Amino acid sequence: MSSGVTRDRTLRVEATATVAFLLLAPLLSPIVRPADPQARSPSEYEVKAAFVYNFARFIEWPPEAYPDGAAPLVVCVLGDDPFRGALDEVLRGKSAQGRALATRRLRWGQDVQGCHILYVSPSERARLGQILENVRGQSILTIGDTDGFAQLGGIVNFVLEDGKVRFEINPESAGRARLRISSRLLTLARIIR
Numbered sequence: 154m155s156s157g158v159t160r161d162r163t164l165r166v167e168a169t170a171t172v173a174f175l176l177l178a179p180l181l182s183p184i185v186r187p188a189d190p191q192a193r194s195p196s197e198y199e200v201k202a203a204f205v206y207n208f209a210r211f212i213e214w215p216p217e218a219y220p221d222g223a224a225p226l227v228v229c230v231l232g233d234d235p236f237r238g239a240l241d242e243v244l245r246g247k248s249a250q251g252r253a254l255a256t257r258r259l260r261w262g263q264d265v266q267g268c269h270i271l272y273v274s275p276s277e278r279a280r281l282g283q284i285l286e287n288v289r290g291q292s293i294l295t296i297g298d299t300d301g302f303a304q305l306g307g308i309v310n311f312v313l314e315d316g317k318v319r320f321e322i323n324p325e326s327a328g329r330a331r332l333r334i335s336s337r338l339l340t341l342a343r344i345i346r
Contacts, residue, residue: 212333226249230259231272232274234258270296281307285306291330306323310323323346
């Protein structure tokens with residue numbers, strides 16, 4: 154094997170490790186605590202909330218997705234809210250794409266206009282097809298937590314593997330929504346076509 158090929162492979166591995174660290178560092182900070190026997194690990198939804206924040210950082214929306222240059226990036230939760238305050242806590246005081254972050258809670262039938270990220274709660278499982286059809290063509294990052302969500306046309310789906318939160322991405326659905334996903338984020342996802 155030539156030294157050029159070895160060097161390229163080494164650089165790819167180092168780049169992947171660096172990207173993984175940069176994406177996961179915000180997730181790990183609440184985990185690294187003093188050796189306190191009473192300290193707890195973050196809950197599943199605290200980890201998912203941190204992922205939602207990172208999705209906001211590593212995905213770009215088209216300019217027309219915002220009414221003006223000062224508009225916030227709005228994260229909406231449709232259905233029962235499994236985050237129990239964790240999402241608000243993670244997003245409080247933070248920004249992404251040069252915009253403040255805001256949250257909204259929605260019930261079935263409420264307008265998703267103004268949402269940039271739409272987390273579809275598992276409580277909405279029976280309506281997934283209809284929800285995804287309603288947002289088709291809009292620049293909304295749909296995030297689910299249900300088996301088959303990405304295959305149905307959702308953009309990001311959380312999955313648990315060996316007790317760890319992972320995610321799937323459907324790049325074709327993202328393209329239809331005119332969202333640009335960072336290649337760094339795609340390297341960490343399971344790609345669904």
